[in-house]
Amino acid sequence: xxxxxxxxxxxGFLVGGCASFREGAPExxxxxxxxxxxxxxxFEKLVTGRRLLATRxxxxxxxxxxxxxxxxxxxxxxxxxxxxxxxxxxxxxxIQAYLTTVRKTL
Amino acid sequence: MKLQKTTCTILLGIxxxxxxxxxxxxxFTYVYETTTAAKGEIEVENFATWKTRGEGSGxxxxxxxxxxxxxxxxxRLQAGIYVADWKVADGQAIYKDTAFELIYNMTNPVTxxxxxxxxxxxxxxxxLFKLEGKLLLQKNFGPIVLAYNAGIEAxxxxxxxxxFNERSGEFMESFGVSYQFSPYFLLGGEFLHELGxxxxxxxxxxxxxxxxxxxxxxxxxxxxxxxxxxxxAVTDEADFQWRAxxxxxx
Numbered sequence: 001x002x003x004x005x006x007x008x009x010x011x012g013f014l015v016g017g018c019a020s021f022r023e024g025a026p027e028x029x030x031x032x033x034x035x036x037x038x039x040x041x042x043f044e045k046l047v048t049g050r051r052l053l054a055t056r057x058x059x060x061x062x063x064x065x066x067x068x069x070x071x072x073x074x075x076x077x078x079x080x081x082x083x084x085x086x087x088x089x090x091x092x093x094x095i096q097a098y099l100t101t102v103r104k105t106l
Numbered sequence: 107m108k109l110q111k112t113t114c115t116i117l118l119g120i121x122x123x124x125x126x127x128x129x130x131x132x133x134f135t136y137v138y139e140t141t142t143a144a145k146g147e148i149e150v151e152n153f154a155t156w157k158t159r160g161e162g163s164g165x166x167x168x169x170x171x172x173x174x175x176x177x178x179x180x181x182r183l184q185a186g187i188y189v190a191d192w193k194v195a196d197g198q199a200i201y202k203d204t205a206f207e208l209i210y211n212m213t214n215p216v217t218x219x220x221x222x223x224x225x226x227x228x229x230x231x232x233x234l235f236k237l238e239g240k241l242l243l244q245k246n247f248g249p250i251v252l253a254y255n256a257g258i259e260a261x262x263x264x265x266x267x268x269x270f271n272e273r274s275g276e277f278m279e280s281f282g283v284s285y286q287f288s289p290y291f292l293l294g295g296e297f298l299h300e301l302g303x304x305x306x307x308x309x310x311x312x313x314x315x316x317x318x319x320x321x322x323x324x325x326x327x328x329x330x331x332x333x334x335x336x337x338x339a340v341t342d343e344a345d346f347q348w349r350a351x352x353x354x355x356x
Contacts, residue, residue, distance in 0.1 A: 020248025021216060051217075058216045059130040059141045060323070061289040062249040084326075086147050 024063025025054045032101050041097040049098025052091050057081065066102045074099045133321055135332040135349040136296050137253045137282035140221035140244040142211045143178035150175055152352045157344035168344075169194040170202075182211045188229070203231030215244040215251070225257065235270055236261040240278075249286035251294075255279060260306070275303040284319065292321040296332050300343075311340045315347065327354040 028036075028046050036046050057063060069077065075096065082092040130141055130149070143149050153172035159165065170193045176186040188205040207227040215221025221244035229236040240257030256279040262270035278301070284294035296319045302310040317334035331350040336343060 024248075054217050055141075055214050056144065058246055059139075061131075062246070062286050086144070 020062060021054070023065035023067070025050050026066065026102055028098075028101075029105070032105050035104055036097060036101040039097070039101070041101060045094050046098050046101060048091075049094035049096070052087070052095050053098060056085060056087065056091070057095075060085070066099060067106050069103075071100050071103050074103060131321065131323055131328040131353060132330045132351050133251055133284040133292055133294065134253060134282040134296055134319060135330055135351050136298050136334070137280045138209070138223075138225060138240070138242050138255055139251075139253055140211055140213075140215055140223040140242045142182060142184035142209050142223065143176055145178045145181045147178040148176070150353075153349060154352075155347060155349040157347045159341075159343070160345045184209045184211075191229075191231075201232070203229050203234060203236075205229035205236075209242070215246045220245055225255075232267045233265065234261060234263045251282075251284045251286075253282045253284075255281075273305060275306045277301045277303075282319065284321070290323045292323075294319045296334065298334060312338060313340045313343045314338045327352070329353075 028043070028050060032046065033043050036043065053063065066074075078092060078096050078099065081087075082095075087095070130139065130143065132151070133139065135153070151172075151174045153170070153174070155170040155172075157168045157170070159167075170191065172191050173189045174186055175189055176184055179185050186207040186209070188203070188207070190204060191202040193200050193202055205227055206229075207225065209226075210224045212222045212224065213220060221242075223242040223244075225238075225240040225242055227236075227238040229238070236259055238257060238259035240255050242253070242255050244251065244253040257277075259276045259278070261274050261276070263272045263274070264270040278299065280296065280298045282294060282296045284292050286292045296315075296317060298313075298315040300313045302313075304310060314337045315334035316337050317332055319330070319332040321330040322328060329350060329352055331348070333348045334346070336345050
């Protein structure tokens with residue numbers, strides 16, 4: 001019985017974790033790429049932003065769903081957190097570009 | 107080696123004032139996470155540990171302190187130096203050792219199936235020399251983080267530097283689970299299992315500790331703390347230990 005609970009807990013973590021990652025750092029769709037390019041942000045910049053969000057930010061905390069905040073709110077959050085976590089300017093810009101682009105498509 | 111009170115005060119002062127931005131607020135105090143500092147980043151962490159032992163083998167209290175300076179050599183390789191490990195016993199501050207560590211991050215706990223890293227440490231004091239290696243594993247499931255460490259260490263001790271006539275080994279493993287209630291408050295637990303080998307031969311009694319863990323994050327600083335009870339009955343090991351790690355951001 002214990003093994004069943006353990007397996008269910010493992011599956012629960014896996015599903016919950018994947019859902020959390022999908023909502024916190026969605027994959028870059030063609031629509032996002034197009035929107036980003038229209039704003040002067042290349043696909044590579046968006047990819048870098050997503051990678052940094054998934055690796056640097058999660059060092060301290062779980063990712064919040066992108067839909068939770070507006071573009072303006074994300075701007076303030078990233079600015080605050082960049083200062084706290086020591087992100088370089090280009091890294092901050094990449095995360096801002098990614099979050100702005102994703103949020104606009106939601 | 108007994109340090110003068112002023113030296114200790116200066117050491118503590120430097121470590122507190124010199125704290126700089128840390129990319130990784132720790133979720134655990136005994137368990138290492140697989141993530142490392144970003145390239146060029148410097149982190150300073152201060153540890154305080156209290157260990158107490160009951161009446162069985164004589165009541166004792168020990169207060170240990172550590173000041174660690176970490177540097178991101180690359181985005182995957184982190185070097186660290188324990189500027190000083192020291193303890194307070196009988197009202198005296200006593201220097202114990204200085205250590206050098208390397209952590210190499212292999213996979214990420216969020217983007218890869220399982221986060222992993224290798225940990226190596228060399229420790230040198232006036233009465234000991236120690237080598238330690240660990241495998242670090244971690245997986246982040248959104249707000250839930252699971253981490254596991256397993257490692258071995260070899261230690262040489264003696265009455266004075268260079269005369270290390272006692273040797274011992276240890277297998278250790280630790281496990282931590284942490285849940286993020288909010289980005290400012292995380293709660294979890296840690297487990298520690300140690301198995302010593304005197305003269306690298308005979309295994310001693312296994313010692314297991316378990317206890318709750320909490321991490322508080324504020325705007326410019328964080329505190330992570332764990333209280334661990336010994337769940338085995340090994341009398342010459344601490345019955346209870348409490349550890350706190352302090353970090354600040356400027």
